[in-house]
Amino acid sequence: MDHNVYLLATDPNDPCRDIIHSRDTNLKVRVICLNNDNYVPDNNEIQLYGYIESKLYLFETIDINAxxxxxxxxxxxxxxxxxxxxxxxxLPEDPRPGHHMAM
Incomplete structure (x- = not known):
């Protein structure tokens, strides 16, 4: 089984923002700590969520292709x-109260 290799770009001005880069594909994923940020997700991208050490993180693709x-x-x-x-x-949806997407 092939394993992708990922690289991490960190923002020197904001320790709560990173970008995951795939070495072998065009995949890029923006990582944002939502406990400190009022980021508005891009409707044209994939967003997933997860908690790391009680902080909620948004994982959002950048210019995703199929x-x-x-x-x-x-x-x-x-x-x-x-x-x-x-x-x-x-998590497939933002778990914070009042942040679920309307369908």
């Missing part, structure tokens, strides 16, 4: 493991 969509969960799992939380549950 062939990379299946690798998003793997990238998020890699990040959770990197942060020392390999058991992090990946």
């Amino acid at each position: 062939e990379d969509a299946l690798d998003v969960v793997g990238a998020i799992q890699w990040y959770a493991d990197y942060c020392g939380s390999p058991e992090m549950e990946i």
Whole structure:
């Protein structure tokens, strides 16, 4: 089984923002700590959520294309493991009250 290799770009001005890059594909995932940020998700991208050390994180793709969509969960799992939380549950919706998307 092939394993993707991920790289992490950190924002020197904001320790709560990272970007996960796949070395082998075009996948990029923005990581934002929602406890400190009022970020508005992009409706054209995939958003998933998870808690690391009681902080809620948004994982949002950047210019996602169809062939990379299946690798998003793997990238998020890699990040959770990197942060020392390999058991992090990946959530499909924002769990904060009043932040669920209307269908």
